[in-house]
Amino acid sequence: MQPYLQLASLRLATTIPLSRKLYTANLLVTSEAMDSMAYIALCAAALAVLAALLRWAYRWSHPKSKGRLPPGSMGIPLLGETMQFFAPNPTCDVSPFVKERVKRYGSIFKTSIVGRQVVVSADPDMNYFVFQQEGKLFESWYPDTFTEIFGRENVGSLHGFMYKYLKTLVLRLYGQENLKAALVAETDAACRGSLAAWAAQPSVELKEGLPTMIFDLTAKKLIGYEPSKSSESLRKNFVAFIRGLISFPVNIPGTAYHECMEGRKNAMKVLRSMMKERMADPERRCEDFFDHVIQELRREKPLLTETIALDLMFVLLFASFETTALALTLGVKLLTENPKIVDALREEHDAIARNRKDPDAPVTWAEYRSMTFTNQVIMEMVRLANIVPGIFRKALQDVEIKGYTIPAGWGIMVCPPAVHLNPDIYEDPLAFNPWRWQNKPEITGGTKHFMAFGGGLRFCVGTDFSRVLMATFIHSLVTKYSWRTVKGGNIVRTPGLGFPDGFHIQLVPRN
Known part of the structure; x- marks a missing residue:
């Protein structure tokens, strides 16, 4: 009986430490898995936000229209081309903002100023049409x-x-x-x-x-x-x-x-x-x-x-x-x-x-x-x-x-x-x-x-x-x-x- 008790106590002494190690190892595996899942979730969220921002930026730069929009650039989202619009011009000549875009896009172009979508007209016929249609097509x-x-x-x-x-x-x-x-x-x-x-x-x-x-x-x-x-x-x-x-x-x-x-x-x-x-x-x-x-x-x-x-x-x-x-x-x-x-x-x-x-x-x-x-x-x-x-x-x-x-x-x-x-x-x-x-x-x-x-x-x-x-x-x-x-x-x-x-x-x- 005594040898059996000694063997049992030996088994107990040897198995208890083994089970603690195993438990600790399981905890480490579980923690690493959770960290990995959190990292993946964080990356997925970041990618989703990035995708949403890219989609929003694309929509900003490519506004919807039922017809053909004038050529031009909407600039940086929200800010648009406001900085360029307010850039100093030390001459009596047309501002570089308008002059450069007329040369690039023509006398009618789209842009964004102080957060608003705007069509700029340097075309005399269009200007006259806009003024004459006050209260009808424009206000x-x-x-x-x-x-x-x-x-x-x-x-x-x-x-x-x-x-x-x-x-x-x-x-x-x-x-x-x-x-x-x-x-x-x-x-x-x-x-x-x-x-x-x-x-x-x-x-x-x-x-x-x-x-x-x-x-x-x-x-x-x-x-x-x-x-x-x-x-x-x-x-x-x-x-x-x-x-x-x-x-x-x-x-x-x-x-x-x-x-x-x-x-x-x-x-x-x-x-x-x-x-x-x-x-x-x-x-x-x-x-x-x-x-x-x-x-x-x-x-x-x-x-x-x-x-x-x-x-x-x-x-x-x-x-x-x-x-x-x-x-x-x-x-x-x-x-x-x-x-x-x-x-x-x-x-x-x-x-x-x-x-x-x-x-x-x-x-x-x-x-x-x-x-x-x-x-x-x-x-x-x-x-x-x-x-x-x-x-x-x-x-x-x-x-x-x-x-x-x-x-x-x-x-x-x-x-x-x-x-x-x-x-x-x-x-x-x-x-x-x-x-x-x-x-x-x-x-x-x-x-x-x-x-x-x-x-x-x-x-x-x-x-x-x-x-x-x-x-x-x-x-x-x-x-x-x-x-x-x-x-x-x-x-x-x-x-x-x-x-x-x-x-x-x-x-x-x-x-």
């Missing part, structure tokens, strides 16, 4: 970032009856009747006063001086502006707004876009306070355009809302001074470089002054209408300035044009610079040559070959005012002063026109 549209800047209820985002109603309202201020009655004399007085003040200084930075002059004039007509600390602050808010207006849309402190949005917020705060004060005073007389807007809001069944009214005032304050100031700044630079054109202008304007009983009398409407060569100079200035690098519309349905299909919901960017600087339309297009407009009929709306003031139903309502202001400024400048460049004058487009180092000139009174 006014701007990328979301632009809408954030100008307000979701801004006049550019409204359609149909409401847009026509606002346009009629604005024409009370900028229509020809008011121009004849008051604005010609008022713009002439503003130009004379500013030029006289600048001539008393060693030099003037024109890119700062002109916007200030025009803002003081237009803001007085729009909101009863008077030079004061509060109104000066309002102008500074608009300056901040403009610096980042056409910039890469990243709303982070320190960026131009963030500065732009802060400028808008502060300007809107001033306008909102002004509206609240005027709405609380029913006895207030109608003294400026804002008062007319307040009257519309007080109607029993107003068509306006306070949001639309505030966005309207904001857009008018911006549009009425910045665009004209940029065109005039570039215009003076071009005149400085072309003394022959200055001589021709002086001949026309000195003759106007000689025919007056009082040579120092203000410009009249009849005199303005007689400035034939001046009008040609203004046309050439705005053609080369190309203040608006793109005019946006949106397709309301699938549109077949020029052998391509523009899908419903896609944006269309009409590109005025590509038309204005097309050598097939304008001989030597980068040359400043006002005589190219000689013996041509006056343009009172957008055409296939000229759209500096827009086109179709949305032809700029402030066109006549801008022309009058530019003409009266030129009249005072060439009849009373000579000038020379002190420094600056370099331009950059990003894609909007800018003068990074300003444009400083010295004014000298003529004998």
Whole structure:
């Protein structure tokens, strides 16, 4: 019995350690198998995500269409070709973004800007068709970032009856009747006063001086502006707004876009306070355009809302001074470089002054209408300035044009610079040559070959005012002063026109 117990205890002693090793080995095998399975699952998940991303990227770069899309590239997913669109261009020529793609794909191409699918048109016939089909096949549209800047209820985002109603309202201020009655004399007085003040200084930075002059004039007509600390602050808010207006849309402190949005917020705060004060005073007389807007809001069944009214005032304050100031700044630079054109202008304007009983009398409407060569100079200035690098519309349905299909919901960017600087339309297009407009009929709306003031139903309502202001400024400048460049004058487009180092000139009174 004892040997058997010893043998049993020996077996127990030898089998127990063996079973532990075996158990440990099984655990290791199981753990390795689980690790392998987890690795395989992880790889499968990664491959699935990669496949989904590749599929999404493919769909991004190859958008669906019921017809033939224009050629082009959609760029990097989400970002698209936004970086290339905003790349600086230090010339008056068509931006490299458009120029390179027109050369590669033709005058109609697809792209993606700030996350939206867009068809860009440098084709005059297509541009004209898009403008003429406003409200039928297309409607006014701007990328979301632009809408954030100008307000979701801004006049550019409204359609149909409401847009026509606002346009009629604005024409009370900028229509020809008011121009004849008051604005010609008022713009002439503003130009004379500013030029006289600048001539008393060693030099003037024109890119700062002109916007200030025009803002003081237009803001007085729009909101009863008077030079004061509060109104000066309002102008500074608009300056901040403009610096980042056409910039890469990243709303982070320190960026131009963030500065732009802060400028808008502060300007809107001033306008909102002004509206609240005027709405609380029913006895207030109608003294400026804002008062007319307040009257519309007080109607029993107003068509306006306070949001639309505030966005309207904001857009008018911006549009009425910045665009004209940029065109005039570039215009003076071009005149400085072309003394022959200055001589021709002086001949026309000195003759106007000689025919007056009082040579120092203000410009009249009849005199303005007689400035034939001046009008040609203004046309050439705005053609080369190309203040608006793109005019946006949106397709309301699938549109077949020029052998391509523009899908419903896609944006269309009409590109005025590509038309204005097309050598097939304008001989030597980068040359400043006002005589190219000689013996041509006056343009009172957008055409296939000229759209500096827009086109179709949305032809700029402030066109006549801008022309009058530019003409009266030129009249005072060439009849009373000579000038020379002190420094600056370099331009950059990003894609909007800018003068990074300003444009400083010295004014000298003529004998």
